[in-house]
Amino acid sequence: MMMKKEQYGFILIAVFMVNYFIGCSSESKINRKELVTRHNPTITEVDSMAVFSVGNGEFAFTAGITGLQTFNDYYDNGIPLNTMSHWGWHSFPNPENYKLEDAIKYYDSHGRKVGYASNRSVPAAEWLRQNPHRLDLGKIGFILQKSDGSEVKLEELKNVKQTLNMWTGILTSYFEIEDKPVEVETVCHSDLDALSCRVKSPLIKSGQLKVVFRFPYGSGNWGPVAADWTKPDKHETKITAETKNSIDLKRTLDNMKYFVNITWSGDNKIVETEKHKFILSPGKTDVLEFTCQFSKNKIIDVVPSVDETELSSANSWNKFWTEGGAIDLSESKDPRAKELERRIVLSQYLLKINSSGSFLPAETGLTCNSWYGKPHLEMHWWHDVHNTLWGRGEILEKSMPWYRSILPKARETAVFQGYDGVRWPKMVGPDGREGPSSVAVFLIWQQPHPIYYAELLYRLHPNKETLKKYKELVFQSAEFMASYAYWDENLKRYVLGPPLIPAQEKHPAETTMNPTFELAYWAWGLETAQQWRVRLGMGRNEKWQNVLDNLSPLPIKDGLYVNAETAMNTFGEGGKRYGHPALLGAYGMIPPNSLTDSSTMHKTLKKVMETWNWDSTWGWDFPLTAMTAARLGEQELAIQSLLMDSKKNNYLVNGHNYQTSNLPIYLPGNGGLLTAVAMMAAGWDGAPDIHAPGFPQDGSWTVRWEGLKQMP
Numbered sequence: 001m002m003m004k005k006e007q008y009g010f011i012l013i014a015v016f017m018v019n020y021f022i023g024c025s026s027e028s029k030i031n032r033k034e035l036v037t038r039h040n041p042t043i044t045e046v047d048s049m050a051v052f053s054v055g056n057g058e059f060a061f062t063a064g065i066t067g068l069q070t071f072n073d074y075y076d077n078g079i080p081l082n083t084m085s086h087w088g089w090h091s092f093p094n095p096e097n098y099k100l101e102d103a104i105k106y107y108d109s110h111g112r113k114v115g116y117a118s119n120r121s122v123p124a125a126e127w128l129r130q131n132p133h134r135l136d137l138g139k140i141g142f143i144l145q146k147s148d149g150s151e152v153k154l155e156e157l158k159n160v161k162q163t164l165n166m167w168t169g170i171l172t173s174y175f176e177i178e179d180k181p182v183e184v185e186t187v188c189h190s191d192l193d194a195l196s197c198r199v200k201s202p203l204i205k206s207g208q209l210k211v212v213f214r215f216p217y218g219s220g221n222w223g224p225v226a227a228d229w230t231k232p233d234k235h236e237t238k239i240t241a242e243t244k245n246s247i248d249l250k251r252t253l254d255n256m257k258y259f260v261n262i263t264w265s266g267d268n269k270i271v272e273t274e275k276h277k278f279i280l281s282p283g284k285t286d287v288l289e290f291t292c293q294f295s296k297n298k299i300i301d302v303v304p305s306v307d308e309t310e311l312s313s314a315n316s317w318n319k320f321w322t323e324g325g326a327i328d329l330s331e332s333k334d335p336r337a338k339e340l341e342r343r344i345v346l347s348q349y350l351l352k353i354n355s356s357g358s359f360l361p362a363e364t365g366l367t368c369n370s371w372y373g374k375p376h377l378e379m380h381w382w383h384d385v386h387n388t389l390w391g392r393g394e395i396l397e398k399s400m401p402w403y404r405s406i407l408p409k410a411r412e413t414a415v416f417q418g419y420d421g422v423r424w425p426k427m428v429g430p431d432g433r434e435g436p437s438s439v440a441v442f443l444i445w446q447q448p449h450p451i452y453y454a455e456l457l458y459r460l461h462p463n464k465e466t467l468k469k470y471k472e473l474v475f476q477s478a479e480f481m482a483s484y485a486y487w488d489e490n491l492k493r494y495v496l497g498p499p500l501i502p503a504q505e506k507h508p509a510e511t512t513m514n515p516t517f518e519l520a521y522w523a524w525g526l527e528t529a530q531q532w533r534v535r536l537g538m539g540r541n542e543k544w545q546n547v548l549d550n551l552s553p554l555p556i557k558d559g560l561y562v563n564a565e566t567a568m569n570t571f572g573e574g575g576k577r578y579g580h581p582a583l584l585g586a587y588g589m590i591p592p593n594s595l596t597d598s599s600t601m602h603k604t605l606k607k608v609m610e611t612w613n614w615d616s617t618w619g620w621d622f623p624l625t626a627m628t629a630a631r632l633g634e635q636e637l638a639i640q641s642l643l644m645d646s647k648k649n650n651y652l653v654n655g656h657n658y659q660t661s662n663l664p665i666y667l668p669g670n671g672g673l674l675t676a677v678a679m680m681a682a683g684w685d686g687a688p689d690i691h692a693p694g695f696p697q698d699g700s701w702t703v704r705w706e707g708l709k710q711m712p
Contacts, residue, residue, distance in 0.1 A: 030328045030706055032321050033167055038330075039345040041653050042163040046154060048078025049664060050653050052164045052171050053367055054186055055353030056316070057395075059085040059193035059294065060366035061140075065162055067173030067184030068197065068211070070141035071154045079656070079664045080225045082136045084366040084373070085193050086359040087296040089132040089430060090218035090256045098124035103436035107499040107510060110486050114417050116499065117436040118509075125436040132429040134362070134373025135218050135253070136226035137294045138260065140195065143210040143279065144177060144203075152177055164654070166349045167321060169313040177203060188353075189309045190316030194293035196309035204282040211280040211290065213262060213270075218253055224368030224664060237276045247278070248299065263303040264290040320352060325390035325707035327681055334700040336643050344677055346655025347670035348390070354667055355383045356395045359402060359430055365667050367656075374427050374435060378446035378503070381589075382620045382668035382675075388456040389678035391707040396453060403450055403473055406432030414480050421479025423447070442501035442509040444484070445518055445582075448525030450477050452590075455528050455712065467536050478529035481522055482547045493552045495565075496522060503582035504563055514565035516554050520586035523551055523595045554586065554595050561586070561604040571607055578616035581608050581625060588628030591685055591712050602632050609637065614646045619657040619669020622649045623676035627711075630680050630694030631687075638680060638694055639701075642673065675711070682708035 043050045046065050053062040062081050064071055069081035102124035104115040119125060144152035157175040164171050173184040182201040188194065203209040216227035217235050234253070241248040246263040247270050262270060267283030282288055289306045293299055304312065327344055329337040354365025360375035361383045380399070387395040403424075409432040410422035417423065424446050425434035434441065454470035485494040495514055501507060502515035526548050530540045555565040561583050562570035569575045570583075586592075587601040605628055622641050629638040643649075649669070650658045657669030680694025681703050687693045687710070692703035 030326045030704055032326055035326060035328050035330075035341075036167050036321050036345055037165070039342045040163055040165055040167075041346070041655070042161065043653060044161050046074075046157070046160060047653075048075050049656075049658070051075060051079045051081065052162065052654055053350075053353055054169055054171055054188040054195070054313075055366060056188055056190050056193075057353060057356035058087075058358065059188065060353050061186070061188055061195045062367050063171060063173070063186050065154075065157065065160055065173065066142050066144075066175065066182075067162070067171060067186045068141045069139045070144070072139060072141070074154055076225050080368060081139070081141075082224075082226050082367060082369065083138055083140070083195070083294070084134055084226060084369075085137060085294065086357045086366070086430075088135045088137050088258065088294070089373075090135040090253050091131040091133070092127070092218070092220065093254055094127060094131070096123070096127075098127045100128060100433060100436070103128060109497075109499060110488075112418065114499070116417075116441045116509075117434060118438050118441050120436060120438055128433075129427075129435045129437070130220040130372055132372075132431075133218055133220060134226055134366075134369055135256070136216055136369075137258070138292070139212075139214045139216070139227070140197075140292055141212055141214075143212050145208040146178055147206075147208070164349075166345070167314075167317060168310070169317045170310060177208070180208075182209065185306070185310070187306070187310050187313045189293075189304055190312040192293055192304065193295060194291055194304060194309060196291040196304065196306040197289070198306045199288045200286060202286055204288050205284055205286055207282065209288075210282065211288070213260075213278045213280070213292065215249075215251060215260075215276040218256075219369065220372070221369070222372065222662070223370035224364060224662065226369035226373065232275045235276070239272065246303065249278075259295045259298050261293045261295075261299045261303050262290060263293075263305075264288070265305075323707075324348075324392045325678065325709075326705065327677060327708070328704040329702070331702035331704070332700065333702075334639075334696070336639065337701065340639075340643060340677070343651050343655065343670075343673055346651070347674050350655050350670055351383065351386070351667060351674070355671065356387075356398070358398050360399050360428075361667060363668055364663070364665050367665055368663075370663055371427060372435075374429055376427055376440075376446075377424050377449065378426060378443055379620075379668050380446070381449050381452065383671045385452070385456065386671050386674035386678060388460060389675060389682065389709050389711055391709065393457055393460045397457060400450075400453065400457075400470070400473070402430075402432075407472070407476065409433065411476070414483075419480050420483035421481070422476040423480050423484075424450070424477070439501055439505055439509075442499055443503070443505075444496070444500060445503045445521060447477055447481055447484075448521050450474065451525045451528050452712075454532075458532075459709070459712070464536075467532060471532060471536065474529050474532050478526055478541070478544055481526055481529075482541075482544045485522065485547045485551065487550075491552070492550075494547050494550050495552050502564055503585070504576070504580045506576045506579045507564060507567060512564055512566050514552050514555055515563060515567075516561050516583040517585040517589075519552060519554055520593060520595050521590055523548060524590045524593045527593065548594075551595070556600060559600060559603055560607055561600055571611065577608075577611050578613040580618060580621050581612055584608060584625055584628040588626075588631055589624055592631070598632060601628065602634075605629060605632060605634065605637070609641075614644060615648070617646065617648060619648055619659060619666040620672040622646070622669070623672030626676040626694075627679055630676070631684065633688075635680075635694055635696045638676070639696060642676060678708045679711040681705040682710050684711040 249260040355361035414423040426440035427435040499509040625641040626638040656665040
């Protein structure tokens, strides 16, 4: 049948509209599976830094070379093999009834005494910092024996090979013991905190391979290990039910309780050999399958089989990879493109399993236990903002209810310090109580963050429902910001601080005033909050507007922005050009506003690149710099920043951003990378009307992208 001309034209328009709305940047769709799987990491030798995790955003299990957590002492010196969740928090007893008030010190703020929980010298401070701490829920590993009954050592594993299939979320491991093969599949359920494993080996039937489940006490160490094995009498592991192929356990650690079910296949049995230790012994088979589920509540439903878990994982990951954004750099001529694409794909995987849950992510996610597993609110931006730009705004939305849940605590802090609105904490557990610190309590750059998140979500869903849903977070944040700004009668302008410690974290709280980035963010945040009022038909707030109209200018010396008004010597002899180059954030992390000047920032960017101590920086500083470079039209500099050869810009075979031995992974670096490349590909408000405006335009880069959103 012949198609009418009008019908053909309608179809062409429809095709165009579909491509427009899905954000497709080229005529042909990206082969998502090929893009992801070409970066599936494989290792063929043992390395304490080359570990792989499986997880679902609420729960993660990190495995060593055997596919389970077998040689833990070795990995404790690299990336430890933890099993962690968002609900698994433990606190030590508090017989002294320590309270945050016990760590308060008072500081002068323009003639007014203001209390901050900064006294680290009192016993209360250490308890309050350590508690609650994220718990290693349990170790699952192999007991491996040679034919003579002796224990297999790590170096005796031969022909090792391990591959993480990011398309399905299944980790496959292979090794040999005395020429006998062992094949292992490890996978996490998409909706349950359950780890499933399938093992194939003749060593099962011979009794040389068993599975051991061990449960530790909570650790008060800063990290990254989250378990204490020296206190077996301080906790309990109780068998509550048994069948031929399953066992139910109840774990009790002080006031914390959780539940574990282990279900296995075949003629196998599990035996408690000592406190908190259970061994699954094989029957007469070459295949062993089991699922271990952890839960905050008693497990009632049937625990899934390995096949069911694998199907759940594969379906979930397929949805993740196909429905979000994508960037394909494979046709680029620039030799750096392959490594950048690898980092992009692996970072998405790592952030999905570590930073996509209902609670804010810690800087080391559900993999390590830095800062006792506590999130940092100023780092939430670096974990989660990318999700909205990658078409996954629902992930950011998952964590927004938590902010509403701690509004009373945040309001209480503001009132105690004499401010309006709410003051968001910095380092917190799930209850929102801040941890004492000589630095963290003085930071302020997390205050506008909820406004930024709400604005991103409004851009995805520009309707009254979004405005009503988040207006309290926006308005209460703005109320604090306006009241925190101090009117200096002598200077005839509003100032920020003291006491204050900027994002750079290199300046004294008692004397620091008007840091460049914070001033710019204050202006952007208050203006955005005003826009929310206008959208709701409320009119602009006079108090906020007065602060906006009279806020101090960004401090400048010799034509360059400096770290703060009290740090004018930034680029002089002895200036603090180390740590976070946060001053660049005023024209990168946030869009330029009434306080920022492109020419001044351009000169500042060049000076920072030339003179900063880059080995002292952190993983998110490189994408921070790249975003500023992109906005200023320095596309090559943006690429150089993302791939700078610096010790804290190193991305391991598993995609983790290594920082130090105490901080072997650092997810803000991964999240910042994804934010920067999305911005460079899809653009930003006011970006040049060219394809991939943040990438070099000399023909060396071919940037194909889909499903990305513009950055503000």
